[in-house]
Amino acid sequence: MSNLWNLSHIQPCHDVVLPGDTVAAMFWNAVQARGPKVWLRQKEFGLWRSWTWDQTAASVSEIGHGLLSLGFEHQHTASILSNTNVEWVLSDLAVLCCGGVCNGIYPTDAASQVQYLCEDSRTVILFVEDDEQLDKALEVRDQLPLLQKIVVFDMEGLHHLDDPDVISLEDLRALGRAHMAQHPGLLAQRSAAVAPQDLAILVYTSGTTGKPKGAMHTHAGIVYTTHGYNTINARYDTDECMCFLPLCHIAERLGGEYFSLYTGAVLNFVENPETVPENVREIAPTVFTAVPRVWEKFYSAVAISIKEAGVIQQAAYAWSIGIGQAVANKVLARQAVPLHLKLAFTLARWLALNNVRKVIGIHRSRYLVTGAAPISPDLVRWYLALGVPMIEVWGMTETCGAATGVAPDRIKPGSIGMPAPYNEIRLDPQTSEIQVRGPNVFKGYLNLPDKTAETIDPDGWLHTGDVGAMDDEGFLRITDRMKDIIITAGGKNITPSELENELKFSPYITDAVVIGDRRPYLVAIIMIDQENVEKFAQDADVPFSNYASLTRTPEVQSLILAEIDRVNVKFARVEQIKRFFLLDTQLTAEDEELTPTMKLKRKLIEKKYAERIETMYRS
Numbered sequence: 099m100s101n102l103w104n105l106s107h108i109q110p111c112h113d114v115v116l117p118g119d120t121v122a123a124m125f126w127n128a129v130q131a132r133g134p135k136v137w138l139r140q141k142e143f144g145l146w147r148s149w150t151w152d153q154t155a156a157s158v159s160e161i162g163h164g165l166l167s168l169g170f171e172h173q174h175t176a177s178i179l180s181n182t183n184v185e186w187v188l189s190d191l192a193v194l195c196c197g198g199v200c201n202g203i204y205p206t207d208a209a210s211q212v213q214y215l216c217e218d219s220r221t222v223i224l225f226v227e228d229d230e231q232l233d234k235a236l237e238v239r240d241q242l243p244l245l246q247k248i249v250v251f252d253m254e255g256l257h258h259l260d261d262p263d264v265i266s267l268e269d270l271r272a273l274g275r276a277h278m279a280q281h282p283g284l285l286a287q288r289s290a291a292v293a294p295q296d297l298a299i300l301v302y303t304s305g306t307t308g309k310p311k312g313a314m315h316t317h318a319g320i321v322y323t324t325h326g327y328n329t330i331n332a333r334y335d336t337d338e339c340m341c342f343l344p345l346c347h348i349a350e351r352l353g354g355e356y357f358s359l360y361t362g363a364v365l366n367f368v369e370n371p372e373t374v375p376e377n378v379r380e381i382a383p384t385v386f387t388a389v390p391r392v393w394e395k396f397y398s399a400v401a402i403s404i405k406e407a408g409v410i411q412q413a414a415y416a417w418s419i420g421i422g423q424a425v426a427n428k429v430l431a432r433q434a435v436p437l438h439l440k441l442a443f444t445l446a447r448w449l450a451l452n453n454v455r456k457v458i459g460i461h462r463s464r465y466l467v468t469g470a471a472p473i474s475p476d477l478v479r480w481y482l483a484l485g486v487p488m489i490e491v492w493g494m495t496e497t498c499g500a501a502t503g504v505a506p507d508r509i510k511p512g513s514i515g516m517p518a519p520y521n522e523i524r525l526d527p528q529t530s531e532i533q534v535r536g537p538n539v540f541k542g543y544l545n546l547p548d549k550t551a552e553t554i555d556p557d558g559w560l561h562t563g564d565v566g567a568m569d570d571e572g573f574l575r576i577t578d579r580m581k582d583i584i585i586t587a588g589g590k591n592i593t594p595s596e597l598e599n600e601l602k603f604s605p606y607i608t609d610a611v612v613i614g615d616r617r618p619y620l621v622a623i624i625m626i627d628q629e630n631v632e633k634f635a636q637d638a639d640v641p642f643s644n645y646a647s648l649t650r651t652p653e654v655q656s657l658i659l660a661e662i663d664r665v666n667v668k669f670a671r672v673e674q675i676k677r678f679f680l681l682d683t684q685l686t687a688e689d690e691e692l693t694p695t696m697k698l699k700r701k702l703i704e705k706k707y708a709e710r711i712e713t714m715y716r717s
Contacts, residue, residue, distance in 0.1 A: 109506075110519075111332035114325060116360050120317035121298055122195045122289040124324075124359060129155040132335070132362055140184045140367040141377065149184065154191075157271070161192035162285045164274030165223060168247055172197040172288070173297060175219045179203040179212060179235065180227035182345045183367055185251040185267060187355055189225045190345070194298055194317075195289045201300040201312070202346025205231060211310075213238035218545060219300055219312060220244055225267075228252040232264065239263070294318035300544060301348050301495050312544035313348075313495045323352060323498040323538040324360045326520030330503035331465060331489055335362030337384045338462070340377070342368040349470050352499035353387050375399070378459035386466050390473040390602070391609075391697075393466070393488075395627075396458045397477060398605030402630055403457075415454070418446035422483030429482065430509060443485070451484050465489055465506060471697055472576060472595050474603040475511030482509065490514055492576065496553065496560055497521070498538040502574055513573040523574065524559070525566055532566040532574070533559040592620065592673055600668060604661040605630050609698045612675065613711060621714045622678040623703055624658055625685065631657070649680040677714035679707075 116131070118124035128137075129151045138149040149157070170176070176193045178200065180186050186202075193200040201219045203212055205227060212234045216224060222244050226232045228251065235248050246263075250256060253266045265273075278285070298317045302310040333339075339358055343350035358365045363385065368377040374392070404415050421442045428435045435443075455461040466481060469491040481488040491500040492514035501523065504515035517523035521536030539560045542550035554560050565577045576595070594612035601610040601622070608627045614620035628645065631654055635642055642648040658680060666674040685691055691702055704711065 109332060110330065111328040115328065116362075119294045119321055120194075120289075120292045120296070121191075121320055121356065121359075122197075122292045122317070124321060125158070125191055125195065126155070126286075126289060128359060128362065135335070135362070136364055137358070137362070138184050138187065138365050138367070141369050141380075146380075154188065157188045158191045158195060159278065159285055160271035160274035161188055161267070162195050162274065162288075163277040163281070164270035164272075165192060165196050165198070166281070166284060166288070167273045167277040168223065168270075170196055170198060170223060172291070173199060174223070175199040175201055175221045175300070176223040176225065177201040177203050177216055177219060177221040178225045178346070179205060179207075179231045180225065180251060181205050181370065182341055182343065182350065183227070183251070185225075185227075186345050187341075187365070189249075189267075190299075190355070193223075194292070195285060197288050197292045197296065199297050199300060201302070202344070202351070203302075204344055204346055207234075209234040209237040213241050214309065215302060215312075216242050216245060222246045223249065225249045225251065229255045232256065236261075236264075292317060294321070297541075299351065301346065301351065303495055311546055311549060314541045314544055315498055316541060319498055319538055319540065320352070320356060322520065324356050326518055326538065327353065327357050327500065328361065329519045330491065330500065331467070331506060333357060333361040333363050333385055335364075337361070337363035337464075338381060339363050339365055339385050339387070340368065340381055340383045341365045342371065342374055342377075343387075343389065347470075348493075348495045348499050349387070349389070353467070353469075375459075379456070380459075382459055382462040384462050384464050386460060386463050388466075388468065389470045390468055390477070390599075391471070393468055393473065393477055393481070394602055394608075397480060397603075398627060398630055400454055400457065401605045402633060411450075415450045418450035419480075419483055421446040422451055422485065423479065426479055426482040430479075430511070432508070447485060455484055455486065460484075460486055467491060469493065469500060472599050474599040476600075476603050478509070478511040492564075492574070494562060494564075496540045496562070497534050498540060501534050501536075501538070510573050513569075513575050515574065516572050517574070525568060530565050530567065530577070532562045532564045532576075534562060535559045594620075597622075597665065597669065597673070597675065600665040601661065604664070606634065606657060606661055611698050611700050611703050613704060617715060619672075619676040620674065621711065622662065622675045623681060623698075623707060623711075624678055625681045625698065626654070626658065628684060645684040646682040649682045655680070679710055679714065 116124055116128055118127045132151040134150050134152060136148045137151050137154055139146050176198055178186055178189055190200045203215050224235055224245060226235055226248060232250055239245055248264045249267055249270050250264060251267050294317050296317055297314055298320055299315050300312040302312050341350060341354045345351055345355060366381045368374050404412060425435055425439055425443045452461060463486050466486055466488045468488055473490060478488045487506050487509060489504050489506060492502045493500040501518055501521050502515045503518055504513065521534055521538050524533050526533060535558045567575050567577055597612045598610045601607050606627050607624055609625040611623045612620055626649060631648060634657060635648060635654060638653055640651050640653045642651055648654060662675050662678060691699055
């Protein structure tokens with residue numbers, strides 16, 4: 099494999115590349131070591147703007163002193179209600195350098211959720227992105243007696259706002275400059291006073307069952323985990339990364355912001371979530387971390403474009419991807435790739451595969467990382483056939499991100515890899531639940547000691563709720579969530595996620611929920627990929643007036659049935675899907691059926707569509 103892919107720069111790095119036992123200490127040490135080098139880049143008004151480490155430090159100092167001028171105290175909480183952008187990172191670091199606690203809020207959350215999260219976290223300063231997010235804050239601020247100030251990043255449309263409790267980020271920085279002139283060493287003193295065991299961040303769970311719970315992570319846990327990430331797959335200050343997942347989610351906060359802070363990798367921010375495909379081609383990241391939905395969208399776009407290509411292009415792609423798959427099969431079997439196949443793969447890359455990589459934007463990527471949800475093994479094989487290793491990791495909010503990882507020279511599709519060297523993992527002998535122990539495990543849920551005791555046992559083992567299996571080489575595989583395992587009326591245990599992952603490999607299916615617990619057979623609720631299905635309908639002259647009518651056309655129903663049939667042949671008859679229906683509502687992150695990371699909420703879907711589910715069993 100090393101003859102075809104350069105793996106020397108993916109190997110684990112066990113050295114400490116940046117000193118500091120708190121996030122604040124790491125940041126200031128990074129500034130001292132890397133001063134004039136570029137760290138952050140963001141596209142504004144069509145142009146990429148860069149922030150060096152020195153410029154970042156100046157901004158963090160101004161915001162930090164601004165907070166101190168407002169009376170922000172040690173272990174006070176500030177929340178950030180914004181999409182992912184540079185201002186998010188600057189504000190986060192300023193809060194931590196003041197010795198405060200930083201809490202992220204999803205920008206898709208409703209005003210009532212903002213009120214709950216600010217109240218539960220005892221937020222005293224709230225950063226908001228723009229007028230849309232400010233409206234939510236203003237709607238609930240009367241219910242938040244601890245809230246002292248709202249700081250707005252983008253004041254467009256708010257220049258005439260006259261509210262003593264609302265201040266722009268620029269005005270906060272101006273306050274900071276004045277405060278710095280009077281107290282030049284105060285922020286440095288506050289940063290130095292931060293202790294490793296101090297609470298650093300709150301990361302609220304998505305709340306698929308009940309209210310969100312605030313997972314508490316200390317500086318020590320974050321620093322320990324950030325060091326540990328390099329022992330899975332190393333990152334360097336020559337790397338270009340993309341920052342586009344929500345920063346209030348543990349994946350981007352640790353794997354994006356803090357890991358790049360530690361390693362010095364350049365962090366590039368996309369314009370907005372809709373421009374990710376365009377921005378990734380501009381950035382051409384050398385290391386690319388994303389959730390399965392992103393990888394599925396890239397694959398779908400390629401699959402659709404190949405269908406529309408000419409006969410010669412289709413033949414060139416088919417031959418090239420076939421060669422890539424043959425190489426991938428050798429690599430996965432840990433067998434030597436014969437010379438003739440190496441030569442054929444070189445031709446395949448020149449003929450088609452390099453173009454596919456450029457179309458996606460991964461032509462410079464040393465490796466890809468996928469996590470936060472299960473991914474189809476076939477999708478991992480496809481990216482490997484393009485010549486780019488895809489590394490699967492597994493973790494959760496409570497493990498401070500990744501707790502397992504796949505070694506680049508031992509990729510095994512369908513596996514989440516082996517336990518990370520920085521934590522222990524075991525399987526419960528009765529339930530096969532995956533349990534994790536280590537300094538990366540969170541300190542508990544804020545204000546919920548009973549829930550904490552249910553999750554972390556007296557011996558320090560975190561009960562994840564994920565069911566797994568381990569093979570004789572020590573590779574772990576997630577079989578399902580403990581609450582999601584289906585036991586059919588015939589007594590057959592079925593893992594719905596395996597079927598769902600296969601369905602999501604289709605370019606026409608975005609997500610799926612398979613149901614059948616205590617039922618005679620399995621049924622599925624499908625969310626279609628709007629863009630690809632609309633294009634199918636237009637190409638086939640299928641009339642439709644809106645999203646709902648599109649899902650009801652016989653041609654689209656037949657299209658999805660064919661995709662289900664394709665999946666069914668891979669499973670035993672008792673595991674096959676017998677009925678399905680398509681969600682006829684175009685869901686967005688604002689809808690209750692989706693988590694903030696755009697996954698369908700199984701329990702809520704089952705409850706909300708109970709009548710339609712019953713109809714599938716009556717028919």
